[in-house]
Amino acid sequence: MSLVSFRTKLAKPEPSWQLCLIGLIGGILASLCIVLFRLSIESLQLLYLENIDDYTTLSGFYRFITPIIAVLFILALAWISKFKYTRMGIPFVIHRLKANYGFIPFKNTLTQFFGGIFALAGGFSVGREGPAVHIGAASSSFLGSKLALPQNSIRTLCACGVAAGISASFNTPLAAVIFVMEVILREYKLHIFIPVILASIIGSMITHAVFGPYHEFEFFAYIKIEFWHYPLLIIFGIGLGCLAKLFNTSLIATLKFSAKYHMANRLVLAALIMGVVGLLVPQSMGASLSVIGSMLEQNFHLLIIISILVAKFIATVAVLGLGVPGGIIGPTLVIGAIAGALMAFFVSLLYPEVNFAGDYALMGMAGMLAATLNAPLAALLTVIELSNQLQLALPAMVVITSAYLTSAQFLKNRSIFLQQLEFQKLPYRTSPVESVLQKHGVLSQMDTNFKVLNTSDNNQIKWLLAGQNPGEQLIIKPNNEESTYKLVQIDMNIHPLDGEDRAIKSTIMPAIDSQATLSEAYFALYKQREGAVYIYHRSKDKIIGVLAFEKIRKILTQGND
Template sequence: MISLSLLRKRLALPRTSWQLCLLAAIGGTASALLVVLFTFSIETIQSFYLSQKDNYTSLDALSRFHLPIVGGLVILLFAWLTGYQYLRTGIPFVLHRLKVANGIIPLRNTLNQFFGSVVALASGFSVGKEGPAIHLGAACSSYIGNKLNLPFNTIRTLCACGIAAGISACFNTPIAAVIFVMEVILREYKVHIFIPVMIASLTGSMITRSLLGPTHEFGYFNKISLSFHHYPALVILGLILGLLAYGFNRYLVLIIKYSSSIPIVTRIMLAALITGTLGFFVPFAMGTDLSAITFALNNNLHLQLLLVLLFAKILMTITALGLGIPGGIIGPIIGIGAIAGTCVSVLVTGYLPGENLAGDYALMGMAGFLAATLNAPLAALLTVVELSNQLEVVVPAMIVITTACVFSGQFFKNRSVFVMQLEQQGLKYRKSPIEKSLQRIGVLGVLQENINVYQQECSVEVLSSLKNIELLNHVIIESAPKTENLSSYSTFSWLKIAHDPITERVEIVQLQLLPLPSQSTLAEAYLALIEQRDGGVYIYDNDPNEILGIITFEQIRSYLLEGKTTV
């Protein structure tokens, strides 16, 4: 049986292993079960006052007005109990924690995400389930890795696995979940990460299918009938969606910007008041995307009614998310795109061939608006393929997606809504290329363990008299703490051989070693040594006074220049 210490050393290296795959499956299972519990909680609450899930038209107009206000008060009550500073949740927050904390997410933020989003989704706010699913999946899987004291590079991978499992459990789209993680969350494709993420996504989908059934909420799309005669209209649809995505992102960020100085209680209640007022007049705009899409597709609405529904859905979404209601953005984006596509289908009906233009154009609208808003074309493409179960959507969807992304990005400088939110909220999300590269390797995988630790009484002069001077590369001198405080660190110094190229003399240089926890990656070691560009760090596990090994700056330099470390 492999020991935990040996397991941690193996996981510290960026390699695919059965141990990492097993952890991905465990983390994916736990994350998916938590997301299923989240979904059941929403449906259970809704069952007390709705005739069916997300059908807010079964309520009278006054109840639709009151429901979001009551929900806002409950959200504030729970936020007060856990601390308002922990109210920040969602995909942007997860991206931020991946960069600054290796995916480790505070428990109170996760509690606010679970209970706050359950209340928000049950009370009619125009937010989605996938944002909470991503947050809950990331928190659950990273919690397992952190409890096992695994290296930070492994915890980041497990965090990505939890995100994939959460999305897969939420939408039952395992392929799109994997691509979303790689394209939007991690922004890189590495085999040693790709395979565990696939396993976690598969696990999430299997759990959803076993507990909720093999179908998903978008199973009403019929066989697509878009021929090449529709391609010019699809290009126009892509242009409209690109413009719409730019406006959506811009005004969402503006609301975040100008509401940041408003007290949280005022912001939440203002969002509730806007949602209640719009729900009073346009009930199908309330809730997630499912209600709005079903209404737009099944009622043969006039263009004016569709435009009213589109405007109400956009306004509900940007005010709810911009003012701080906990919930996701992808669900409402899918709904808005479907309504926009249905609007275009009304204009082309009678001029172009086809029997199900509303459903076909709604599907294309979902793809284009999702791609342009998130700047994730491949994830959007695979999402509509899996939601519709049709490979025939690939070519028309690619036309809409490429048109929308190029038009939105080229002419309006539109970017991912998550990046814009992070920048506006002042959350760090960028790392230098060097740090990103070094984050992939844990210090336990490359530390030098063949060392000799001597007490301070063994002076440098005595050590320099050793015949085999090369031994000094493995000599560490320990100096006991000056005080009796148990939290004080011992001082470790590394005796290094220095060759003077001018005099050709060999000297012994004593350099102080800096302490670094065993969960760290080479990125933390690099940042600790970058100023002096010499010396090294010593690695400890639980007790800072017990040295496990050292990593020198030369090892880090070797990896950056040659792609490998020298031990």
């Protein structure tokens, strides 16, 4: 198969082995980048920590100074880039997917890669999934750009990179697929679904090969929740919905407050806040996954649980709102788990013979994530895969439903990612026309039956038009006086008796790159609503096809056969 036919197949919005292959390759590239990212973080942490992500072993002075040192490295990185390329993370990826077909700027990715390493190694209360999504999307879309693939397939390739990045980061292949469909793309299409699954599988396999076949929360014991808990789970879900509303509102308020200050001032303030909070409550530092295990092994006092919850909440809102590069999902899971431990403390007063801390911690993670992101299915599968416990599905659904309804319906809470996008004034919506046309590459609809003429003589053109083959398009090549190609046709709206020369109609043909979608071609012809564009590859003098406006209109009105 030639490279042209390979690209043409990718331009069609339909399942194909070509799209699956390129998605698999993109998933491999994204997974390898995420593995390098994780190894870099863990290697730095083990230089001064006894265990990965366990800051409780550090002295108070080092807990205070570690975030400050990390910020100095982040500021050095920002200074090298002249404080540009600071937009990153999951909201930025959603924006680039909708507005730029998933093309992620390389310099933003470098900032995310190294900034994420410094933030996560420096004890900030951020997650690694934000950088993982950004790096995974950038890695795979970079591949598509280098191969000059159609833009609609690059969007799919970017989604594959996101799935592979999450799967490689957390070893949750199924949750990664649903996260992409529910949170990133916000649509389910079969031709996208299969490549994303393949990319997620390869991400999990590479994680198994490097880090072993384990899940983050496998230390949870078999859950013991019975049906009599369900009224308590509903109450718990309502509380989580309120907590999620408070979290999202606080984070957006912090973003608005910090927007008027320079990046350097914001990051220094974030380091000081994290240092002070870490000094007082060491369990709040880092991703805090270790604190969940500690709560299950020990019976924490009520005041300790409350202090950890408040400290983690404040630290997460402060550092993310002030611009520290990192993810929001990891801290959200931990806040939910601590809230679950708090709920379990009160349940234990009713039933002191059984410890339900692990059960309610898992339920809290699911409910908090669902209410914060407005992504109930992704939250459910994330917690199931992280804990490797399918039996928690039913009780988790009870908590997720009550948390989601409370947050989204009664408190009007929206996805934190969409709120961040609106605050940053980054578009993430497309019109219905664009949404349909962006799924088709111009290669899939162009006509290759054309002839380029080197003459502008009317008599010769009339003679050529009279003898042209059925369906053949005639194009006049630019001469010294003109700079654009023109499509020549018999004007069927004018009777020949009105003048022979007027029976020939020539229209300017806009140039459209072979990577473009029908959306670009449509808006190039939008004003005149007739004529055609010519498709070129790399050079505007290299015409490879013609696309008529009538063909675009037919897809909008009748769909694609």
